Amino acid sequence: MSHNNNLLDLVIIGAAAAGCAAAVYAARRNLKFVMVAKDVGGEVALSGEVENWPGIIHTTGFELAQNFYKHAESYGVTADIGYSVTGIEKVENYFVVKTEDYSKKEKNYHTKTVIIASGIHPRELGIPGEKELRGKGVTYCTVCDGPLYRKKITTTIGAGNAALESALMMSELAEKVYCITKFPNTPETNGGFPKGENILIDKLKQKTNVEIIYHAKTTEITGAEHVTSITYTDHTGIAHTIDTNGVMVHIGNIPNSHFAPIVEKTPIGEIIVDHKCMTSVPGIFAAGDVTTVPYKQIVIAAGQGVTAALSAIEHINKWTEQTSV
C-alpha cells in the first residue's frame, strides 16, 4: 500500500483503566493515535467504592474512571467515544479497525498497531423473563442498583466472590436476601461456593436475614412491570417459586473480544497475551480484563495498558512500508 496521511500509528480500543493508561503513554511519545470506545469508564466506572488503587486511599470507580479519561484528555488525545468496534482486519502491512456508532454509522481507521483494552461484560442466565425484566428488577451490578432495594426482598444468583459480595451488600440493605448457588453444601464444593473466599462465605452464613438455597437451578424470572418472583428447581427436580423484588445475577463474565477473531483466544474468549501484552498477531496487543491476565483488577489493567503501549511503540519503531504485520 502506498500509505496516505490517514495511517495511524495506533488505535486503542477501550477508554477505561487499560485504554486510558495506554493512551497517556502513547501521547507522551507523540504517537499519532485514536482511542475509540463505547463509553468512558467501562467496568471501572461500575466498581463502586475503590480502596485498592495505590496512592488513593478511597475513591469511587466512577470518579477514578473520569480521572483516567481526564488524564488522557490533558494530552490532547483524540477520543471517539460512542463507537463500538465491530471488526479488525489485516490488509497488507496495516490493520483496519471497523467501528459503528449508535445509529450504525460506520467509521474505519487504518493503523500500524492496535491495543485491545475492551474489558468484559456479565454473563446472562438465558432464562425466560431475564431480558424482559432487565432494568426492571434484574441487574448485573449490585453495587450500582442494590440501594434501590432497601427494605425489600432480593435474590442473588451465583457461586463466586461477586455473588457473595452482592448478597453481603444486600444483607445490609434489604429485608430478606436469598442467595441461589448451583452447588450443594458440601466440603468438596467449599460449602456451596467452590471459588469463593472463605472469609466472605463465613460472613454470609452468619447473616440472619440471608437464606442460601443450595444445589438449585434458576429457571424463570416473573413480573409484569417489575420483578415479582423467581422460580428454581432443586436437586430432585421439584420447582419452587419465591417472591422477590430484585434479582442480582453474578454468574461470571464474558470478554468483549467477539470483534477480534483474528487473534488467538481461550475457549471463553479471553485474548491470549504474553508478558509484553502481545497477541498471536504481531502488531495487535491486548491489555486488561479482556486478556488472560489472571487477576481482574484496575491496577493490573492499567499496568497492562502501559506494557501494551510500550510494546506497540517498539513495534512501530521497527515498522516500515515493507513490514509484514
Ligand SMILES: Cc1cc2nc3c(=O)[nH]c(=O)nc-3n(C[C@H](O)[C@H](O)[C@H](O)COP(=O)(O)OP(=O)(O)OC[C@H]3O[C@@H](n4cnc5c(N)ncnc54)[C@H](O)[C@@H]3O)c2cc1C
Ligand atoms: C462491581 C465491581 C466492583 C469492582 N471493584 C473493584 C475494586 O474495588 N478494585 C479493583 O481493582 N477492581 C475492581 N473491579 C474490577 C475492575 O472493574 C476491572 O478490573 C477493570 O474495570 C478492568 O479495566 P479494563 O480497562 O480492562 O476494562 P473496562 O473497565 O471494562 O473497560 C472497557 C472499555 O472498553 C470499551 N469497550 C468494550 N467493548 C467495546 C467495543 N466493542 N468497541 C469499543 N469499545 C469497547 C468500554 O466502553 C470501556 O471503555 C470491580 C468490578 C466490578 C464489576
